[in-house]
Amino acid sequence: MGMMEKGLSRRNFLAGAAADIVGVAGAGMLASCGTPQKADEGQSADSGQTEAAALKEPTSTRDADIVIVGSGAAGCLAAYEAAKLGVDKVLVVTKSGNATNSNFNAITGTYAVETEGTKSIGQDYSLVDMYQRMISFAHWTVNAKLLRDCVMLLPENITILQEMGAETAILGDRYNAGFTCVHGFVTTDKGIPVEQALTGMGVELLYDAPATHILMQDDKAVGIQCEQGKDVINVNAKAVLVCTGGYMANEEMLKQVYGNVTLCNMGSEKNTGDGQRMVLEAGGV
Template sequence: MSSHYETDIVVVGAGNAAMCAAIAARENGANVMVLEKSPEAEKGGNSTYTHGSIRFAYNGVEDLKQIMPELTQEELDMSDFGSYTEEDFFEDMCKLTDYRTDPELASILTGKSFETMKWLRNHKVRFVPIYGRQAFKIDGKFKFWGGMIVESVGGGHGLIDSLHQEAKDLGVTVLYDAMATELIHDDEGVHGVIFKHKGKTTEVHAKSVIIASGGFHANTEMRTRYLGPKWDLARPRGSRFNTGEGIQMALNIGAMPHGNWSGAHAVGGDRYAESLGEGFQKLSYPFGIIVNGDGKRFVDEGEDFRNYTYAKLGRLILEQPNQFAWQIFDSKVTHLLRDEYKLRTVTKVKANTLEELASKLEGVDPEKFLQTVKEYNEAVRQDVPFNPNIKDGRKTEGLAINKSNWANPLDEGPFEAYAVTCGITFTFGGLKINSQTEVQDLISQSIPGLYAAGELVGGLFYFNYPGGSGLMAGSVFGKIAGENAAQYVKRNLINQ
C-alpha cells in the first residue's frame, strides 16, 4: 500500500446526501474525510444535475417564512402557496409506490422533512419559490400545485456549492479523484475504506463509514442485469460517476439488498439530445398526446400532475418499438410548454395541418397516427372546462386508453411534435438500512460502523416517485447518518 490516512468518519460520495452526512458528523464533533470519485469540476453526483427542487411538508406561509425569510411582502401577496402536510407527503409516497414504500423510512422522510429544511437553511443553503415551473398565474396570483414549491438558489449546482463551502468552513476534508473500491472490515465491523486516489491504491482507517455514493444508473452492465433487457439502451442522465461501487462494496461484505431493484426514475426526454441535463426532459406532455411508432397512444398523459407521473414515463417509452415516441401539441396549449421545449437543440417538427404533421413524424405510421388523432378528438368531453392548475376532469371516453385530465382536441394548427426517448435518472434498488441509517446484513442485524444515505438506500421508491423527494431523502437520511455515525464514534472511544 502506497499510503494511508486516519480519521473518525469516512463519507463515500460528495453529493447532497454525502455532504449533509459530513456536515452533521462534523457538527457532532467527529473528524470527517470525504472521498469523491470525480474530479473537483464534476463533484456532487446526481445532485448537481437537478433543478434543486425539494419537497417537504409545511402547514402554511408561516412555515415557509422560516425556510425563506427573504420572501418579500410583494411575493407573499402574489402567491398562493397553500399547504402540504406530513400526511399529504406520506400519502403521496404511498400512492405513487403502490403502497410498497417502506413505511418506517417514508415516515422518517416526511416527518423530518421540515426540520431538515430548517437545518439546511442554518447551514447557509438558500431556497426560493419555483415560480417558473410549479405555478400558473390565476387572477394575478401564482398558484402552486403538486406539493413542491421551492428550489435551492442556483439549482443543483448552487446546492452542492453551498454544502461544500459549509463543509470546508467546518473543517471537513474532501479528496477528489478518489474512488472507493472496498470496505475494510472484520467481525467487529467496518474500519475504513480502500480507494484509488489518482490511480494509486490508498487506505483510510476510520471508526465509521457512511456510504452515500448514489445508485448505478450510469453502469450499463448493472442496469441490464437488474432492470432488465433494453435498459442498456436507455440514455443515462445525471452523473457519469454513479456506477454502483458503493452498493457493491457493501453487498460484498454481506449487506442486505432492499427495494425496487428492477425500478428506476426514468423520464421522457429528447431523442437525439447531446446533453441529458435538465434541458433533455420534456415534461409538458399532460397537455398533449404521446404516440409511438405505430401511431398509437400508449399512456394516459393526463393521469395526474407531471410531478407524479414523469419518473415512470421513461420505462413506458423504452417498451415501445425502437424505444421512442412523439409528444404532439396544437396551438391552444403551446404557450403552456415549459422552457425546455424552446431550446435550439430540440428534436421537433412543426406543421399547419395534421396531414402535413403525419408526414414529418420520423418513424411513425402516418395513417394510423391520423386515425388515432381522429378517434381521440371525437372522444374528448368538451363540456368540461380546461384548467391546467387542477386535475380538471376534462377527459376522453370510450378509448382503449383514456386521458383523465386536460384533454383537448388536436384541431388548431400550427401543430408541434417533439421526439422523445427514455432517459434514466437514478435507480431505486439499494441497501437495507434501519431507522438509524445503519446498514443491515443478510440476517437483518446492523453492520457495526456502517451507515448509508441517498440514492443507494433501497425501499423508499417503487415504480415512481414524487418529484423533489429524492433530494429531501438525501438530506434527511444524510443528516441522520452523520449524527449517528458521530455518536457511534464517541461510544467506541469511551469503550476502548
C-alpha cells in the same frame, strides 16, 4: 411533530456512529498483523453485481473518526451532522473532481411542505398529506417506512442547506400534486457554499478518490480503500458511512435488475453502483 414521531433522523443515526467512536476509540486502527477481509467469493455476482478487483497494497494510510463515501446530498448532510455532533476527524472521499461535480449540485430543486416558504404563503398541507399522496401514487410498492422517514426530513433538509448558503425559493406545484411543494435552488453551483460550510466545520473532502473497498476486520468495518491517481490509500476509521450506490450509469447492473427495459439516466455518469457493490462485498444487504 416530535422527533420520536418522525422516526429516523440524520442526527440520531450519526449519533450512533459517534457513540461507537467514543466507545471503541482506537478500534478502527488496523493492527499490523491484521488483514482486511473480503466478502466470500461469488457474493457480488449472486447479488447482481460485477466482481470487484482485489484489495491492493496501500501506498499511503490515513486515519479518520468517520469516513464518508460520496459527496452528494447524503454524504454532505451526513458530514454536516457528524461535524455538528463534535466528531473531530470527518473525511469525505469521493470520485467527484470538485464540489460541483455531483447530482446534488445539478438538481434544480426539492419537494417539501411545512417549510418557512410554504407557511409564508398560507400553505396548510402537512408532511403526512404529502406522504399519503406519494405512497398512494406508488401503490404501496416501495418501502413505506423508509419513504415516510425521508418525507419527514424534507423541511429540515431545506433549512440545513439554507444555513450552509444554498438558498431556495417557492416554485409552485411542478408535479401536479394539488398543493405548492417545489422549492427551487436559487444559488448557482450550490455545491460550492456547501463545501465551504463543511470545510469551515473541519470536514475534509478528498476529491478524485473513488472508494474501491470497505476494509473489514473481525466482521467489522474498520475503514475504506480508495485510489487517488496512482496513490492507493487505506483510510482507517472508527465508523464508515457509504452514502452512494446509484447504478443508473451501469448498463450491466440495469439489465440484471430490470431486464431488457430501456432506462434513461437523468443523473451523473459516475453513478456506476460502486457503493452498492462495496457494501454487498463486505457482507451488507
